Amino acid sequence: MTQDELKDAVAAAAIDEIRPLLGSQIIIGVGTGSTANRFIDRLAALRGDFRGAVASSEATAKRLKQHGIDVFELNEAGTLPVYVDGADEINDQLEMIKGGGAALTREKVVAAGSQRFICIADASKTTSILGGFPLPVEVIPMARSFVARELVKLGADPVYREGTVTDNGNQILDCYEFLIDDPKVMEARLNNIPGVVTNGLFALRGADLLLLGTENGVERKE
C-alpha cells in the first residue's frame, strides 16, 4: 500500500471510532495536515449527525467550512469529547512530535481541551526515540535568536523555518540533532524558556488511542 492509502485507511478507521460519540449537540476537535484532511473529507458525509467542529488551524477551518461543517471557537464549545489529529512521530507510550505543519499551538490547546485524543498515522511515523523528526518550537518573533541560543545549550541544532508565520503570528525554530530521552521532562523544560509559545512535544498530554496504518491493516494501540 502507498502512504496515501495508509492515510486513507486510518482516516476511515477514525470515522468508525467517533461515529458512536456523535449527536446533535456534539462538537469535535479536528487536527491539521494531510492525514487529518482525509479524515475531514470523510467527516463531510456525517455532517448532519453532529453539531460541528473546533479547528486546530485556519487551513482546517477552511476545509471544514468547504464541506458545510460548522466551525466553532473553542471558547464557545466547552470541553470536547474527542480530538482527531495526525503526528510527525509517535512512540510506544503514544507521546508525539507534532507541528510539521506549524499548527502545534492550536493543536495542543484543542487536544488539551478534549477528553480523548485519537492519533491517526501511517506506520512511517512510529519510532522508539522521538527526535528523528526535527522538533518544532513556536516562538514570538522578538525572542527567536534568544530562544535559539537556549536550545543550543540543551543540545539542539535549531533552524529558523524561513517564510513560515503561524496562525498566531509567530515563527518556528526546528530543532535538528535532538534525540529526546524523556519527552515529558523536555516538554516542560522547553515550555519554561521565555519567548517559547509552544513546543511540538505532545507527551504531558499524549494520545489516548493510536490508529496506525500498516501493510496488515489498521492497528489499534492504547
Ligand code: 5RP
Ligand atoms: C501539523 C501537524 C500534523 O499533524 C503533522 O505534521 C502530520 O501531518 P501529516 O498528516 O501531513 O503527515 O502536527 O502541525
